[in-house]
Amino acid sequence: MRNPGGLLGLGLLLLLMAVALLAPVIAPDPIQQNIAQRLQPPSAEHWLGTDQLGRDVWARVAHGAGISLRVGFGVVLLAVLLGVTVGLLAGTLGGAWDNLLMRLTDIFFAFPSLILAMAIAAALGPNLNNTIIAVALVSWPIYARLVRANVLALREREFVEAARALGASRIRLMLRHLLPNTLTPIFVQASFDVGGAILTAAGLSFIGFGAQPPTPEWGAMVSETRSYIAEAIWAPTAPAMGILLTVLAFNLLGDALRDVLDPRARD
Amino acid sequence: MFSYLIRRLFFVVFVVWGVTFATFFIANVVPIDPAIAALGDNAREEQIREFRERYGLDKPIWQQYLIYMGRLLSGDLGNSLRTQRAVAEDLKEFFPATLELSVAAFLVTLLLGVPAGILAALQQNRATDVAVRVLALIGGATPVFFLAVLLQYVLARQLDLLPVQGRLDGFSIPPPRVTGLVGLDALLAHDWSVFVDSLRHLVLPAFVLGSFSAAVLARMTRATMLEVLAQDYIRTARAKGVGPRAVILRHALKNASLPILTLLGSLLGGLLSGAVLTETIFSWPGIGRYVTQSATSLDFPAVMGVTLLVGLVYALINLVVDLLYAFLDPRIRYA
Numbered sequence: 012m013r014n015p016g017g018l019l020g021l022g023l024l025l026l027l028m029a030v031a032l033l034a035p036v037i038a039p040d041p042i043q044q045n046i047a048q049r050l051q052p053p054s055a056e057h058w059l060g061t062d063q064l065g066r067d068v069w070a071r072v073a074h075g076a077g078i079s080l081r082v083g084f085g086v087v088l089l090a091v092l093l094g095v096t097v098g099l100l101a102g103t104l105g106g107a108w109d110n111l112l113m114r115l116t117d118i119f120f121a122f123p124s125l126i127l128a129m130a131i132a133a134a135l136g137p138n139l140n141n142t143i144i145a146v147a148l149v150s151w152p153i154y155a156r157l158v159r160a161n162v163l164a165l166r167e168r169e170f171v172e173a174a175r176a177l178g179a180s181r182i183r184l185m186l187r188h189l190l191p192n193t194l195t196p197i198f199v200q201a202s203f204d205v206g207g208a209i210l211t212a213a214g215l216s217f218i219g220f221g222a223q224p225p226t227p228e229w230g231a232m233v234s235e236t237r238s239y240i241a242e243a244i245w246a247p248t249a250p251a252m253g254i255l256l257t258v259l260a261f262n263l264l265g266d267a268l269r270d271v272l273d274p275r276a277r278d
Numbered sequence: 279m280f281s282y283l284i285r286r287l288f289f290v291v292f293v294v295w296g297v298t299f300a301t302f303f304i305a306n307v308v309p310i311d312p313a314i315a316a317l318g319d320n321a322r323e324e325q326i327r328e329f330r331e332r333y334g335l336d337k338p339i340w341q342q343y344l345i346y347m348g349r350l351l352s353g354d355l356g357n358s359l360r361t362q363r364a365v366a367e368d369l370k371e372f373f374p375a376t377l378e379l380s381v382a383a384f385l386v387t388l389l390l391g392v393p394a395g396i397l398a399a400l401q402q403n404r405a406t407d408v409a410v411r412v413l414a415l416i417g418g419a420t421p422v423f424f425l426a427v428l429l430q431y432v433l434a435r436q437l438d439l440l441p442v443q444g445r446l447d448g449f450s451i452p453p454p455r456v457t458g459l460v461g462l463d464a465l466l467a468h469d470w471s472v473f474v475d476s477l478r479h480l481v482l483p484a485f486v487l488g489s490f491s492a493a494v495l496a497r498m499t500r501a502t503m504l505e506v507l508a509q510d511y512i513r514t515a516r517a518k519g520v521g522p523r524a525v526i527l528r529h530a531l532k533n534a535s536l537p538i539l540t541l542l543g544s545l546l547g548g549l550l551s552g553a554v555l556t557e558t559i560f561s562w563p564g565i566g567r568y569v570t571q572s573a574t575s576l577d578f579p580a581v582m583g584v585t586l587l588v589g590l591v592y593a594l595i596n597l598v599v600d601l602l603y604a605f606l607d608p609r610i611r612y613a
Binding site: 114115117118119121122123124125126127129130131133134206210213214217218219220230233234237240241244247248251254255256258259262263 | 299415555
């Protein structure tokens, strides 16, 4: 694999997963306050310093890794499930169903994503799971379009015709013949979307529509510590770097996957 | 072409109708009772009943939707529960600020993204190219809100180069409102100091908002230019002695403009979403900040109004992109 970017992305992702899994072992309590130790610069005791409540920033960043990964994967998993179902149904059923489902997709495509996600998050009540649902609800249309376009192309191919001639049911046709052949573009799109979902969700948390304090979510951490930036620049910078590196990892992976799996789209 | 335009306009109407349906649905699955939200927990039974009757909340949901649509068609977006004003009035007041910011950010996107992408493609694998690619990767992964907080601190507070927030300094007298775009209004009033002041306020938020899309655009421009530059007609143009500048601008960029245009459409839509974060941080009095404040206080008429407006703008942008497409590519003919 001659792809230094992809390797860097993979390395970063593995590192993040390790931090997320080992956070309880390698980092102290992320919620524990110690006002006497507030806004301390990075030191041997507090690797990334402390915040305005004297909480250890490294502990919060490390525990936040798992939250961001869960949000990113959760959003994309939900969006893929929803989008693939809609796209498969539209592509195989055709006719009026196709029309109805794709117009629904168009409407969701036309939505300003962050504003819609904010409205949904506000309506459902601000917490992490609702953020995942809200962002997924604005992310699925791309998968519906991808899958439908692929299904339409595949439907005319001989192996599908053969399966149909042999009496395969519609459901069998969808799940055994059409779905497996649309997985590659879905996979490439999904790897880019994990990063995008993490950015959107962090933005929602930043303005108060996501994870609530004292949850060590990175976007919420930047928001809580931003007014102390003059005294403790490490406090908002550390979680922001967490977001940056995570999103970078998924974007690099996405680039590499596209090059390997879909050579036509190479840039 | 004409029937294509009609079909596309019909589609815009359809999408906006879909947006009303979806926002109405979202606003009505709220687990929180709007009557209690507006009147407080200690509201008496008859107060709540009266509130429900006044806002039609006692009727079945499909009837509520019909009433809402009827009002909407006559331009009535309802009243904001928070500002106690007509939502349409609020939007009229706050939208120009967002338009000003988005257009400025779009210029940042275009002026940074396209030249950077072209330069990188021409210098493929050399230092400039590597620098552009690294910057674009970082720009595409940086949370907008952190960039805003950081630049606000460094450029505005530490170095005192630019104002921290708002559209004008406290001592600048706003120009008479004509378009609602402060800079333009200042020009119309021949007020140079206010014009300069408004530009100074615009620079930082516009750069912050435009940086992400500039990064995406630079990557895309580079990739497209590399593809185009490898084509036979470029080699032909060069062989027949066309100067390097003309090859790049007239032959390469023109052919690269279609994919760039498609991306620009979706980036412009993304700017409207990104404005929510940017406006909140820079206290920019636009609909982004308005919708954040409205959503925080569960003011759904206001949230629905903004969503509808942005949905409409979004649909119109897509329409314009499609029409420009037909204009730029003579092969596309719409029956």
